[in-house]
Amino acid sequence: MSMFQRGAGMFNTLLRPVLGAPVVGKFLSGSLAEVTYVGRKSGRRVELLVSYKRRGDEVLIAVAMPDKKTWWRNFYPDGSQIGIVLDGVLRTGRALARKDGKRVTVKVELDPIEQA
Template sequence: MGFSGPLPQAAVKRVNACVGKARQSPRWGHLVRRRLTVVTYTGRRSGRTFSIPVAYRRTGDVVTIGVQMPDAKSWWRNFSGDGGPISLEVDDVERSGHAVARRDEKGRVTVTVHLT
């Protein structure tokens, strides 16, 4: 059974805060940062800047983000079509890139970032 509709904002904020603390942990942060990063982007319609934690994989200068429950989230839609600019922290350095979101035939969404 899939989840549709927006996620409760209070729950999202709590989870994001916990992830942020885990990434900064002196004891566990280096392990968490291997798989979790914070992406920062500007909303296409709002013009506001957003930062959210996401799981990622990296191969060279290509970062792949698998969007879990994509129908309940909207952030990835900023990168549909031709995509757009994004920044993320990799190897403890803020990097810029160009992100493009694609939905496959099964409804899964992947955001691919080419680092610059």
């Protein structure tokens, strides 16, 4: 594990509880979200924080420094299922990563919310 990956892990560990805090969490949750997915090769469940933009049932995650990160490759080139916590609610959807030169984005199409 690289120094960058260890630092990112510490960042996630420290920031995750803050997202649940009443005041600060509401402020941050409009741009930071926790995603969960099952690793394509490892088969393990992964949880991490990402920065995102949302438009309706579409979430766009711009991957900063994609050459230093591997998580997005689970959604490239064919896509896969993902969970994302939005407004305190776990939503599911299908994520697809796209490479454009050095830029990588992950587009999530959210599943419809099931009415009880």
